Amino acid sequence: MFEILTVCTGNICRSPLAAALLRTRLAPLSVNVVSAGTRGLREAPMTEETIALATSLGVSPADIAAHRSRFLMESHLTSPDIIFAMTREHRRDVVELAPSRMRSTFTIREFARLADSLTDHQLCSAAEAGGTDPSSRVRALSAAVASQRGLVLSPSDPADDDVIDPYGHSWHTYELSASQLEPAVNSTVRALKLAFG
Numbered sequence: 001m002f003e004i005l006t007v008c009t010g011n012i013c014r015s016p017l018a019a020a021l022l023r024t025r026l027a028p029l030s031v032n033v034v035s036a037g038t039r040g041l042r043e044a045p046m047t048e049e050t051i052a053l054a055t056s057l058g059v060s061p062a063d064i065a066a067h068r069s070r071f072l073m074e075s076h077l078t079s080p081d082i083i084f085a086m087t088r089e090h091r092r093d094v095v096e097l098a099p100s101r102m103r104s105t106f107t108i109r110e111f112a113r114l115a116d117s118l119t120d121h122q123l124c125s126a127a128e129a130g131g132t133d134p135s136s137r138v139r140a141l142s143a144a145v146a147s148q149r150g151l152v153l154s155p156s157d158p159a160d161d162d163v164i165d166p167y168g169h170s171w172h173t174y175e176l177s178a179s180q181l182e183p184a185v186n187s188t189v190r191a192l193k194l195a196f197g
Helices: 014-025 048-056 061-066 088-097 099-104 108-115 120-128 134-146 171-194
Strands: 002-008 031-037 082-085 105-107
Touching: 002 014, 002 088, 002 134, 014 031, 014 048, 014 061, 014 171, 048 061, 048 171, 082 088, 082 099, 082 108, 082 134, 088 099, 088 105, 099 105, 099 134, 105 108, 108 134, 108 171, 120 134, 120 171, 134 171
Parallel strands: 002 031, 002 082, 082 105
Antiparallel strands: none
């Protein structure tokens, strides 16, 4: 079993959608995916727009209904093997709470960009260096991806590592947010599946 944490602001749009997509697409693996918000609401469901997006992207109704928002606390940062923030600001918030998690915390678009710079062989080899324990394999993979920081060219616009916040905006903004998130989820799933291939 390995654990993933996704983080956004209110924990009702981006991070629960990311968590639900990761759970759905990593389903064959033994993984626990949870989410939280840096200014999380208390026990709120996903927004109606996020529910519509999650449904259209293949998330089960039961998974959608189970979500209730929570406020990110330092204690939530101990057990995840890898942490995916939705923006650079969220990543900074995580690292301020738990400085030791800096190398295992990424924006999800950053992780995808860095992981895509590595070959399948490199990703597999990195995971194998972690041994047989799933958690150790994911942490070893995460370290290999983190090592690409500074080696891979950063985006010309740093905001390209962020997923925009659709809350309170139009349906078009929700679709734009999802269009930034889903490719990053797909690249992340590819990398994580290679760790167990």
